[in-house]
Amino acid sequence: MPKHKSIYTKLILLALLLVISSCVQTTDGNHLKATQGYLDLSHWNFNELGPATLDGEWEFYTDTSYSKLTTQKLAQRDFFPLPAIWKGSTQQGFPVQKQGTAVYRLKVKLPPSPVAYQLYISGMLSVCNVIVNGKDVASSGTFGSDRKSETPVKHLISPTLTPNEGYADIVIEISNFHNKEGGINSSILLGSHEQIEELINYRHISGAIIGGALLVMAVFHIVIFIMRRSSRENLYFGAFCLVWCVATVFNPPSAFLASKFFSIDWSWYIKICLIPTGLAIPLLLIFYNSVFPQRYGVQVSWIFSIIGGVYCIYTIATPPGAYSSIAFAYFLITRIAYVYLFASFINDLRKKRKGAVYLAPGYLVLACAEFDEILFDLNIFGSADFTPYGTFIFILSYSLLMSSRFAETLSSYERVSGELESRKKKEHDHKIIHLRLSKMLDSVDEAILAVNNDLVIDFCNSGFEKLSGFNCKEIQGLNLNEIIESKVHQTAFIELINKQTATDNKTTLEEISLPVAAGKTINVLISIRTIDIESEPIYVMNIRPVQAQPDKRELAVIIMNSSLEYWEKATGRSKADLASESGIWNIYIEKDGYARTQTLDRYLNIETLPERPRWKNIYATAEFVLNNSAQNPEATSELETNLNQLKKMS
Secondary structure, three states: OOOHHHHHHHHHHHHHEEEEEHHOOOOOOOOOOOOOOEEOOOOOOOHHOOOEEOOOOEEEEOOHHHHHHOOOOOOOHHHHHEEEEOOOOOOOOOEEEEEEEEEEEEEEEEOOOOOEEEEEEEEEEOEEEEOOEEEEEEOEEHHHHOOOEEOOOOEEEEEEOOOOOOEEEEEEEEEEEEOOOOEOOOOOOEEHHHHHHHHHHHHHHHHHHHHHHHHHHHHHHHHHHHHOOOOOHHHHHHHHHHHHHHHHHHHHHOHHHHHOOOOOOOHHHHHHHHHHHHHHHHHHHHHHHHHHOOOOOOHHHHHHHHHHHHHHHHHHHOOOOOOOOOHHHHHHHHHHHHHHHHHHHHHHHOOOOOOOHHHHHHHHHHHHHHHHHHHHHHHOOOOOOHHHHHHHHHHHHHHHHHHHHHHHHHHHHHHHHHHHHHHHHHHHHHHHHHHHHHHHOOOOOOOEEEEOOOEEEEEEEEHHHHOOOOOOOOOOOOOOHHOOHHHHHHHHHHHHHHHHHHHOEEEEEEEEEEEEEHHHEEEEEEEEEEEEEEOOEEEEEEEEEEOOOOOHHHHHHHHHHHHHHHHHHHHHOHHHHHHHOOOOOOOEEEEOOOEEEEHHHHHOOOOOOOOOOOHHHHHHHHHHHHHOOOHHHHHHHHHHHHHHHHHHOO
């Protein structure tokens, strides 16, 4: 138990670490902030520190344009933070409207270097023009004074700037009449041309790798679902991967990779960026509940699916607005989903549900990544770079779970395959054994039953069918225990087999009770011998029923018939000759000369045997035959035995 507590503690600490790492915007000791529209980067080492962020207080003027700003005299300078969406008021207390026009301005002092500098600007809402040192250097569309005159086109621009006497006067004029919110919601980067291009390429490549991996995962799991409809978790995970693939290639962390391949209307591009947020949460809940079913998992999944569906419909039907009150309300509602998901996960860990521990890092990081991205959209964070890595970690954790399940399935498959192969071999061997035993034993009149070491019936003949009432075709291949239900009878047979195995001699067990069809039993004598077929010992049992002891009258009839049989075989003479020569029985001569032994004949059948037989005549007849026949003593031993037994009964 302490070991498990340690695991849980480490997982909780990992969760906290991930939350903290995703919720805190990383900075370094040399990070500088613009103040009062001025930023001093003269001591910034671009080679060591990389691109600089132009965050901080920019000069800011609302309801104007750059051209107006240059022709009119400003009464007072005003400032507004960047990055930030348009809300609240400026430093001088002027209200900032969500839609309209505005001008940002920042004077940057650069280090004395002949390096060509470049800007990285994304997240502008909706159109921006960039002017550096009085020259237009880039535009993301057509700047306008209303919705008709404004035309948003690009989501990312990276203009080159040339310092003038070590300074760069950067002006960005913004018009927003297509988005529900305006402003610049992500940091603007300034670096060398190589650094900015490398950053863009890196984000494109990482977005392509992650998006491609997600697409492959999506197709793979959806195909698995098509081939095996019972595994619905593959469908849910495939759909989830597809949603994340779209989010990855359309969103800022990939430097808007999709724009390199698709020419999509600006507003629809924004909507496609927002829709995955409405789909990801429901799919995540449905997927988790399919892998680890929860008590109210179906109901919770339905509730959030409806909420996510409403959000998606709203996003499609209204102008783009990642930072509207509806988006914020959806953000608050989806936090409940994360609380539910995390509580379910902890509960599954506590119950030690198989595979839950594999998903621990993935789900925690994915939750943090989603949280990071939403906070980025809400302009709380300056970047959402954590999202792609969170997705990868999630895929890795799910891959661990699937690998574990696949390994178990493969082991089970191999075990079942081995059992099937073994069974096929046994069936093949059984057929060979049955065929050979049939050739050797099928013509034997006695009842024959053959079993192997495992007491599996390999052969039985027609004599066994007659004796037991079992159908040989039906019982072949069955274990002897399946037709002998009594433990006592099973033990008797097992002892017989074990004795034969130990002595390797012919063993006879008398008076064993053999269960037969219809739930009856008969007493039998069993003699057993071992035959090796295909290097396997086969125990062949000869089974004879134990004859019941005849009564005195039956024994008398048996003795008379045996005496007559032995007389005829030994002397070759007739029944009449026996009666005549022994002088024991009367002979009647018919007119046609035929000799009749009427009295002797009555003693040859139990039904005609007199009520009071002449026992002395029976003794005398048997003794006469024994004394006057030349039969082998072995042939007459049974007659002698029966005669002695009859005398004892008298």
